[in-house]
Amino acid sequence: MKLYCLSDHPNAPCLLLTFKSTTILLDCGLDLTSLQHFLPLTLVPSARLNSLPPWTVTGDISTQLKDDLKKELKECSGRVFVDSSPEVCLPELGIVDFSTVDAILVSNYHCMLALPFITEYTGFKGRVYCTDPTQQTGRQLMEEFVEYMERVPRAKTAVNWKKPSVLKMLPAPLRDIAWATSLRRCYTTHDINSCMSKVRVTAFSEKLNLFGSLMVSPHSSGYCLGSCNWVIKSDYEKVCYVSSSSFLTTHSIPILQEPLKNSDLLLLTGITQTPAHNPDSMLGEFCSNLTVTIKNGGNVLVPCYPSGIIYDLFECLSGYMDSVGLTQVPMFFVSPVADSSLAYSQIFSEWLCAQKQSKVFLPEPPFPHAELIKSGRLKHFSTIHGDFSSHFKTPCVVFTGHPSLRLGDAVHFMELWGKSSSNTVIFIEPNFSYLDALAPYQPLAMKACYCPIDTAISFPQATKMIKELKPLHVVLPECYLTPPTSQPLRTDLVVEAEVAPTPYKRGSVLHLPIKRRLERIEITPELAGSLAPIEVKPGVFVSTVTGTITARDNKYILQEAPKQALPSTPSSQPIRKRKREDDGGVSETAHPKQYVYGNLEVEELVQALAKNGITDVKVEDTASGHIIHLQTEDTIIQLEEGSTHIFCEGNEPLRRKLRDTLIACLPSF
Amino acid sequence: MAEIKVTPLGAGQDVGRSCILVTIGGKNIMLDCGMHMGFNDDRRFPDFSYITRTGRLTEHLDCVIISHFHLDHCGALPYMSEIVGYDGPIYMTQPTKAICPILLEDYRKITVERKGETNFFTSAMIKDCMKKVIIVNLHQTVQVDDELEITAYYAGHVLGAAMFRMKVGSQSVVYTGDYNMTPDRHLGAAWIDKCRPDILITESTYATTIRDSKRCRERDFLQKIHDCIEKGGKVLIPVFALGRAQELCILVETFWDRMNLTVPVYFSLGLTEKANHYYKLFIMWTNQKIRKTFVKRNLFDFKHIKPFDRGYIHNPGPMVVFATPGMLHAGLSLQIFRNWASNPLNMVIMPGYCVAGTVGNKILSGAKKIEMENRQVIDVKLSVQYMSFSAHADAKGIMQLIRMCEPKNVILVHGEAKKMEFLKQKITGEFGIQCHMPANGEVVAMETKANLTADVSLSLLKRSIALSGDALKDVKKPRVLHGAVTISGEKMHLEDASKTMQQLGMTEHEIRFTSTVTIPSMSMEVVQKKLKRRFPHQSVQLTSDGSILVGSVLVKVAGESEESLDLLVSWPYQEEDLGSSLFTILQHGFASHTET
């Protein structure tokens, strides 16, 4: 069993597992933090961004390259940005032949954004498995991202800055980009559609059979709608892939831990990205910041993904705003996929927590945003162009993407509201550093609040989980074994396990210490019926067995061997001829019919021989046992501890008689 | 050898009160618990006394499974669980759980309030019964207990209809409930994986119908409505609030859309509107087309169909009204009927079965004068139409499902005996498998020939298959495996014989034979060549000391003279067959009875 680690970003995982001649890719995360290095994409040219000074490289490079780089690099408030169509960081694709990948298992919609790169550009021929909500929401995330990118067509992608020779001359954080060679432009809508056609949706706790050799099941992980942990089982080994789980009560079905217990191997990723921020208190902070801003006549911008925590926020905020007398303040949700995100959330009731699920029996939509839309408190638009302007009124709260603040309508609102200190931007998504997000907007008058709501498990919870699940081995990203670089003293922010976990880095290939010893085989009732088990110990029976194995769909079946015709069977010429060619007329491949064990009492054998008419014997003691002489036959039987040797002078009938007598005296099976 | 028993308590060579008992691996499962539309006495419910004459059913059943919300599949459920007594789990899908109690309440009202029956289940009992329900999602494997697992598959018959597979160890049974193999206007086609159950219990309502009759009936239905309104007539369609109502609404809605019709269409307010909500929330259970477009337009948000007001009854001009209840026994549908019955231009379409005694039943049996409760007599001059819209698999569909899941045996239920007989012949003929059609109370017991499972040591298996590494994928040619099987308790373990002895602390007793034989003089190279010819599948090697090894049989020179060669042949008991035959061949001086 081998594990190829194609990404070590714990929240954009991508791992390849080979197990029982099956190759499985676990998740396809896309590292979006690379976006922070690029300037924001504005729909209408921004005077401010256009007037940013170019950054000049000082170093030993050609003037031509220097000039080219001037066009690629811009400086804003002391930080350098790439002026180009933004690029995303792919997992390590070079160390694996994707045409050999049998299946891709996706655990949640955040961990599948690199999927089209793999299904469309690598020769991948297998199947993708994920739950229905994961597929629908993942598609929405991809479509939104692509729409944001394609809205602002940029003629060129900057390429010079990421040459290794140039990169090392650039200031941090550009200089520290680890995988510059893996930066790519995003895929297209066509890629998304083609990719989605390779998806086979699964239910929670469905048993998926991979080629008859592995049983794969997704079990609820409680993190977001349709999110799951995967259990990959053979008849004897069990591997659990735990990716982004949550113990908090949100709108999704709670985590199911039972099936994850007692595995041979636990792969653990997706621990909270904001361990210093408690989600519940963040929600409180979110609400109070919002109230202060609105009451002072300002507007609130919430950069967000088009799905997930926003459903809870709509519900929570509307109630909260009622309680503080802000019922009249509208909430706007702007996203190219706003309508489908809101519509789908209402029909995935089977994937929701019991309290939400019970609504459908009334029948009512599970989420109150249906009601909020009806009453006009929540208004959703695909874009800020067109209809939006006629409904837009301030003060208001706007939910829109992209949370990186590099693309989408959030860029517009940053430019619009950034100059006034009465407005506030509240960050809720944990994937991006808010300081990085704000960097190209500096200097900024607008207030910024960081209230990340990450419901994923905490480090102590991860440690506790491992303790409860009792895996034999644990494999996790290297960064989980040391405190985060931002908080080097927080030694509590690491994962601990009784057996030291095996860490991985991007590009590492781990040989996992799981030895397969057994396989399952089926024995046909006919063959089973022909066995003659002997009780060798109380309750333990043993029998020899000989049969032919056939394999279908990786299942082995043992059945009775076809009876071979005796070589002496009289038959017509051609058959005899073929027979001779086949096996030389000798049944030489026959297996022992029985096995003898234990020891022999010499007296017993002598008596048995006598019973079979062999009386003329002489027993002689030797150093290691006895010798029985058959005086008339020039034959001796040499008895020792654990062995018997019969020497005879070519009298085959006698030898056989001795053989049978001897075996009858020994225990056998 | 294990046995599976199947006993229909209802739906045995009959349509109605579906209820089938299955015993598999010692587990007792009740499949559906329906009522019979055709009876008002004891026969309307399955005969539960078959299970036990005394006491509750809880001890006798491991679980109950309900396939869909039609009353002939769930109508007896509150009676069974609350009056006879059953507290175990009842499994059904989410839409079934949502809609089933509403239909049960409707049914209860008709029976108790309309017909004045006592000794029937109450509203509270329906509620208590539904509390015992556990939701099953499609394809999810639900572990009923440590041994019994059930899985639901899409059946396409009504919203939330499912087929169920029950599995204990290596034994399994699939029950189809009602299903449909062709996608219709709002549902997809039934699907199941190639699970090779021991028994497939399938409905056979349309056992002898081959063509896609549903499409024709739909066209017929729309044609009739169209003809009637063209002439200025009014169309009344009495429906139950849920199920067929939505299906017919979609039918009319899309027809109106396509034909650009402006004649008003109404449905009675209240329940029906609420009912549409269920369909909107359960979009995931409809067909792909509806699911794909629901964000833009939810098909159950009807554009042409508007809420009805009693005042509209006397509006002039043509109109189409869907009104509850479905059997014209009370309420709005009856009120409209009274007002429209005397006009021959008008039409009433009965899309379902009507219980005896109801106005619906009377007009369907051709009554031309109906006496109402207030002794008022109504002349029935309007046109009366009956249309059945149930979506069932036809013979082709049933054969298709058999091909899909490859069962070892088939049991037919939910159909008429004569039609079943025809289908049975067809199934036996085409698939060569056994097919049964038990009557109610008749037990079908089947021995299942299940393989036993054993653990085999990977090294023994690999050696036997003689393939290197992990590549055990395709073993096309059968290979011989020889070893010892250890049986303790339920466990079987296959291992190399000497390893088995080692593991069990037994010392192998080694037996060796050494015999002498004299053959005509020849070199050992010649002996080797001759032996090679005789044992083409064995390794025949000349060792450095001039002996020959055939497998592990040793042939050694003991003495030599001008004319002859004395040989010592020695072999262990494990090689008895080879050793003995080799020895015999040498004894005959390589002459063989097979060579002439």
Ligand SMILES: [Zn+2]
């Ligand atoms: Zn039905």
